[in-house]
Amino acid sequence: MNIKSRLKVMLFLQYFVWGSWLVTLGSYMIKTLSFSGAEVGMVYSSKGIAAILMPGIIGIIADKYIPANRLYMICHLIGAASLFYATTVTDSTTMFWIMLINAMAFMPTIALSNSISYSSLSQYQLDSVVNFPSIRVFGTVGFIIAMWSISLLKFExxxxxxxxxxxxxxxxxxxxxxxxxxxxxxxAISTSWMSKLGLDALVLFKKPIMAVFFLFAMLLGAVLQITNTFGNPF
Structure with missing residues (x-):
């Protein structure tokens, strides 16, 4: 199997994991576990917390200490363990903490999967700009197939x-x-922690066009998360 096909499999599985529960977990918590809307929202907030904190930290570790594909493996092992445990949880507080652990492991893998793809393509002398889009689309395919599978098998x-x-x-x-x-x-590269965590990019908000882009991206993200959380229960 050539490297492009191998990366397609990786991205398909990456988003299949997410699509298996992201849109339907709200229904499971509301209808089966009898959580309130506020409790479900609290559980889903774990993704946002992890998305803010973890990618920068994991990125530093992948750059300096552990190869990205090995760190990717560790994150998915932690994610698998937390998801297995989540099947036994029946109270909202415990579910929040377990899904926070899962999110802290899973959210960085989105960036790691991209880094692995770019680096692997480079090792095989393939242009990532030309080749990556056709590889990345298999992630979207995996997400959609996962959602269809859960619905058609009546596992919602x-x-x-x-x-x-x-x-x-x-x-x-x-x-x-x-x-x-x-x-x-x-x-060793002499850079500040602000730079390592990407916080120095905040200077871009001095440009009005970037500030407007960030505002609308944030609003779109808020709508998307509400849809993910309550769309299926509705």
Whole structure:
């Protein structure tokens, strides 16, 4: 199997994991576990918290200490374990903490999967600008097929969606071992923590066009999360 096909499989599985529960977990928590709307919203807020905190931190670790594909494997193992445990949870507070652990492991894998793709294509002398879009679309395909599968199998109100996501995450963790090794950069670079975490990019908001873009992106993101959380229960 050539490297492009291998990356397509990785991205398909990456988003299949997410699509297995992201849109239907709200229905499971409301209809099966009898959580209130506020409790479901609290559980889903874990994604936003993790998305703010973890990608920058994991990115530093991947750059300097652990190859990206190995870190990717570790994150998915943690994600699989948390999803398996989530199938046994029946109270909202515990569900929040378990899904926060899952989100802290899963959210960085989105960026890591991109980094692995770019680096692997580069190792095979393939232009990422030309080749990556046709690879990345398989992530979207995986997400859609996962949602269809959960609905058609009538698992929307069942913890089986979490079992499927956890099993797929385990498969992906094992599969990531077969991908090309991504070298780390151990060369000392004198940069501030603000720069390492990408916070120095905030200076871009001085440009009105960037401030407007950020505002509308934030509003769109808010609508998307409301849809993910309550669209299926509705």
């Amino acid at each position: 109100l069942s913890s089986m969606q979490l079992y499927i996501a956890a099993g797929c995450s385990l498969v992906l963790a094992a599969y990531s071992v077969t991908l090309p090794k991504i070298p780390v950069n151990k060369t």
